[in-house]
Amino acid sequence: MLKETRKKLTPVQQEYHQFVKGREPKRPILKNCLCAFFIGGAICLLGQLISTFYIHFFGFNEKTAGDPTVATLIFISVLLTGFGVYDHIAQVAGAGTIIPVTGFANAISSAAIEHRSEGYVLGVGGNMFKLAGSVIVFGVFSAFVISTIKVIIKSLGGF
Amino acid sequence: MIFFWAFVVGGIICVIGQLMMDGLKLTPAHTTSTLVVVGAILDGLGLYEPLIKFAGAGATVPITSFGNALVHGAMMEANKYGLVGVITGIFEVTSAGISAAIIFGFLAALLFKPRG
Numbered sequence: 236m237l238k239e240t241r242k243k244l245t246p247v248q249q250e251y252h253q254f255v256k257g258r259e260p261k262r263p264i265l266k267n268c269l270c271a272f273f274i275g276g277a278i279c280l281l282g283q284l285i286s287t288f289y290i291h292f293f294g295f296n297e298k299t300a301g302d303p304t305v306a307t308l309i310f311i312s313v314l315l316t317g318f319g320v321y322d323h324i325a326q327v328a329g330a331g332t333i334i335p336v337t338g339f340a341n342a343i344s345s346a347a348i349e350h351r352s353e354g355y356v357l358g359v360g361g362n363m364f365k366l367a368g369s370v371i372v373f374g375v376f377s378a379f380v381i382s383t384i385k386v387i388i389k390s391l392g393g394f
Numbered sequence: 395m396i397f398f399w400a401f402v403v404g405g406i407i408c409v410i411g412q413l414m415m416d417g418l419k420l421t422p423a424h425t426t427s428t429l430v431v432v433g434a435i436l437d438g439l440g441l442y443e444p445l446i447k448f449a450g451a452g453a454t455v456p457i458t459s460f461g462n463a464l465v466h467g468a469m470m471e472a473n474k475y476g477l478v479g480v481i482t483g484i485f486e487v488t489s490a491g492i493s494a495a496i497i498f499g500f501l502a503a504l505l506f507k508p509r510g
Contacts, residue, residue, distance in 0.1 A: 262416045264412075264413070264416045264417065267412050267416055268409045268412050268413065268416075271405070271408040271409050271411065271412035272405035272406070272408060272409045273405065274408070275404055275405050275407065275408025275409070275411075275456070276400075276401040276402065276404050276405030276408070276452075277401070278404065278455060279400045279401060279403070279404025279405070279449075279451050279452045279455045279456070280397060280400055280401040280404070280451070282400070282404075282451030282452075282454065282455040283396060283397050283400035283401075283450050283451035283452070284397070285451075286450065286451050286454075297450075301446075301451075301454045301459075302487075302489075302490035302491075303490065304451060304454065304455075305454070305455070305490055305491045305494070306490045306491070306494035308455065309491065309494045309495050309498055310494065310498050313495075313498040313499060313501075313502045314502075316502065317502045317505060317506035318506075319509050329412050329415065329416075330408050330409070330411035330412035330414075330415055330422075330425065331405075331408045331412070333411060333415075333422045333425065333426060334407055334408045334411040334425075334426065334429065334456045334457055334458075335404070335408070335455045335456050335457070336455055336456075336457060336459075336460070336491060337455075338422075338426070338457070339426070339457060339460070339491075339495060340494075340495045340498070340499070343495045343496070343499040344495075344498065344499040344502040344503070346499075347499045347500060347502060347503035348502055348503050348506050348507075348508050349508050351503050351507070351508060352508065355503075359500065359503040363496070363499055363500070363503075366423060367495070369423050369426075369427045370423075370426050370427055370430050370457065370460065371492070372427075373427040373430055373431055374427075374430040374431070374433075374434060374460050374461050374464050375464060375484055375485075377430070377431040377434040377435070377461065377464075378434045378461060378464035378465045378468055378484055379468065379480060379481075379484065381434050381435060381437075381438035381465050382438075382465055382468035382469055382472055382480045382484075383477065383480055384438070385438060385469060385472070386469075386472045386476065386477055386479075386480060390476075
């Protein structure tokens with residue numbers, strides 16, 4: 236909880252807050268990090284294998300192979316999400332499955348599947364980006380700001 | 395050798411994410427959003443491209459590469475058309491990721507029923 240909001244609480248609430256804090260199970264940070272490292276690393280390794288496959292058999296080069304690799308990983312992730320396997324892996328891996336693009340695909344497909352009962356337009360279409368939308372919004376806006384700064388620096392004769 | 399570095403660098407980026415979630419108590423959405431912005435800034439400074447050369451998929455698979463790709467597309471068009479290019483080019487490189495996610499996500503919603 237943020238410090239400013241904590242100040243507004245009554246003494247009883249503050250006491251309760253302390254109580255909850257004491258009871259909260261300690262997060263096993265080291266174990267979580269190891270799981271995230273190995274599973275996240277394994278997903279990237281799989282990505283590297285797929286991209287090597289595209290380079291050797293479909294004539295992509297090292298630069299262009301990134302796009303089909305990402306698309307393939309997304310396909311695998313959506314499939315695993317649909318069969319309910321991805322959530323089981325995510326429980327162990329934590330950030331190891333959230334940080335790679337597979338986590339992005341999982342967020343989109345699980346939201347789409349979950350809201351299917353509300354109909355295809357309002358449910359699936361409207362909720363698809365419920366979880367993943369923030370990534371796109373912040374990514375696009377920060378990219379816009381950074382590119383604009385770069386363009387301005389360039390036009391002023393820098394770099 | 396690239397396989398080894400893909401594994402290690404990808405793993406390290408995931409550990410950074412895990413530390414943000416556990417240490418700073420951020421939600422997954424906050425973590426991924428922050429990492430995308432970090433990726434965009436790194437590409438703005440010209441540091442992400444060398445990382446991709448070094449680690450391959452270890453740098454392109456984590457979500458940080460999404461920010462990198464957004465800046466990359468915007469700069470590619472900006473070099474041709476100036477400031478207007480920033481708007482028209484922003485999705486140029488990331489098209490594969492976003493369209494694949496939308497198309498497969500929608501197909502999944504057609505095929506699978508929610509569980510639990």
